[in-house]
Amino acid sequence: MNGVNSHHHKPSFSPSSKAMAPGNHHRYPQVKSPLRRQVHAPSPLRKFGLSALPKQSRCSKQQVSGDNGLVVERKTLDLVLDCRTDREVIDVDEDDEVDYVEVISDDDDDDEVEIVENVVVDMDVEEESEKEVSLDDGNKKNGSFMVVDEKSSLPVTDVCSFEAYRKALKSAENRTSKLKARGFGDVLRDRCRGLLRSLRFFFIRDQEPVEDVGREPFKSLSKEDVAKVKHAFSANAQNILVTHENSNIDITVEKLRCLKPGQWLNDEVINLYLVLLKEREAREPKKFIKCHFFNTFFFTKLVQSGTGYNYSAVRRWTSMKKLGYHLIDCDKIFIPIHMSIHWTLAVINVKERKFQYLDSFKGREPKILDALARYFADEVRDKNEVEVDVSQWRQEFVQVLPEQRNGFDCGMFMLKYMDFYSRGLDLCFTQEHMPYFRVRTAKEILQLRAE
Template sequence: MAPPGNHHRYYPEVKSPLRRQVHAPSPVRKFGLSCPRQVVSGNAVGVLLTSDCNSLERKKLDLPLDYYRTEVVDVDDYDDEVDYVEVISDDDEVENAVDMEEESEKEVSLDEVNPKNGSFMVVDEEAVTDDVCSFEAYRKALKSAENRTSKLKARGFGGFLRERCRGLLRSLRSFFRQDEEPVEDVRSEPFEPLSKEELTAVKDAFSANFHNILVSHENSNIDITVEKLRCLKPGQWLNDEVINLYLVLLKEREAREPKKFLKCHFFNTFFFTKLVNSATGYNYNAVRRWTSMKKLGYHLIDCDKIFIPIHMNIHWTLAVINIKERKFQYLDSYKGREPRILDALGRYFVDEVRDKNEVDVDVSQWRQEFVQDLPEQSNGFDCGMFMLKYMDFYSRGLDLCFTEEHMAYFRVRTAKEILQLRAE
């Protein structure tokens, strides 16, 4: 035990602590004051804004400046994200450091945006520092975004987001189309209801004088009398004049609106009987002049489909040279099959292209299709109407979406279109 009065010999006098110099780099501990940092673009060393923190510390605790130790950290030397710095007293008063953190958040913020590159800037009361945009910060942000993206994908967030985007696009389309004209439904056009005036006109035509000429088509030289038009009444067989005039109207409809309908050619009811005669057999020369450029204004090879009405004694069927899909089709409302008809048409198409275009077409790989998925008839008089509507729908590019129940309506509509000399 030291003798009294000699304390200075064993216990040196307490001296006030000296101001410490700034040291760098220094590791950062897991507690202490969170102070925003400033990072200069490029590979410059990040500098912590410690001056404001020290001033706040002095105001709050009223202690001398040299009582605290500050450390500057090089953020590029560490892999862990650095967004805080330790500022503690020599006697480890952590509570004072926490109080300083709360005060510093009031003084320093990261809520300003650099107008040049959109990056955040550190702003205090006195000055605005440079933008926080270093390569290391970008790399860490990118890695964090990738981790979040993988987690969102695992939770099905991507599908949810896509559905939300689709819903937004649909709402935007409906909004921008409010002032546009409504889009016509192509499938509803063949079933447009007739007006009272049109129904009355057809009824009056059926009941007119038997030999009256109702309409005359100049280009085809076809006259339709009351007697011929009456074949469109329920239960009647269609005749050649009504069928051939309707096919002419279908071709005129295409010429009137070429973008709306397929490019087709419609042979009349006499073509196949000329091409294949029961006495002489196949004879291309009998129909060679039917398709000259002077008469048609186009070549058959340039068409999408070629329609050939087939009359078999008392039954109408349809054959199609489907150039667009490279196949020969046969449509019979009784679902019959006639391979010899398609064989003859394949031979005809080869001869026609060689004669008009001087090109040899190989149709050996073209398919022969006897269409089975088609509307059927159950009576003995609607075959002609079925054949006309097969051509009507196919030339529109539509499936055969009608039934035998529509035949009564189609008969009246066809009569109306013939009386107006305009197919719709």
């Protein structure tokens, strides 16, 4: 009966008793401690002269003072261990970072704690700059550094700390130099520029669209424009297509046909186009630089075949009444040069104080630039009563320029040199653009308006 009664007896509830009762161990397991993770720290090396600090019961700041006065603040981990093992096991959270590990020494001779710094080599230089560093030659002892605790003020020599700091700093410097060598800064700048371009729409969507000046010389031609040029080429040769009243230049079908592929440009087409370039500048002075365009007969008058240099022959060409400005006020002055069967270009670059010569075959003619230097000095003296020392100006035979690949496009190259320079652009065209430029020039002449 006692056995039956004891079997039906309901025991009183006691959490502690249930946890400790052997029979209930499978029903009420004990609470396990958190998972433990091994943290490895270097063993203390006494042969390097490492001494120790007394045990501390909590985290404290330590100041590392070197032989040269190096002072570094750091934190040590508050750990109290009763025995020493070769591998210490410490409970840490997953998110915690262990920068310093305290290794306990339980030698019989002395009860000391050795502090060894576990430094991550890939630390940022900015973190290192937060440490206070000072140098003092008076603290130097046998090439070691002084470690001073704020509370106990006990000095400890610790060479490993300074060496680890030096290696970490050198590693950061090497990493920075490698990034620079790999062009990391350029890649970052390109990405930033791409981001700014992508955001550009949000900042200028309320503004009027700005036309790209660099694309204007290559603006596409409409089908109507191309058809009009073809019709003009096929008309009666003696028909006058357009007449420019101010310059008194007539363009007939026969003269316009020099713009067809494989033809040499004539004086009338070149001179009319230069007049249109000047009118374009007058319409939009803020868009084009201030230039003067001499016609194809100027240089042959200035330097005559029989008498040589003759300023009086062209003195009236540039009067204020005729031009409305002085040549010295221009940025660039363009002079077409006709050499028997070849067209080249000479430029008096007033703004940059130099004389330039452009030949699509990369030829050099120093005598042409000498004559123009003499002319400019005479012109400024005559019109402005100013002496200009052109001997200090530079002569430049432009070699980085689009080159001619055939025997008939020299005139088009000369016109486009002037067109691009008057826009303030570099010469960014090639021989492949010449068929397009021929049709476009014919279209602009037919409408008496350069674009």
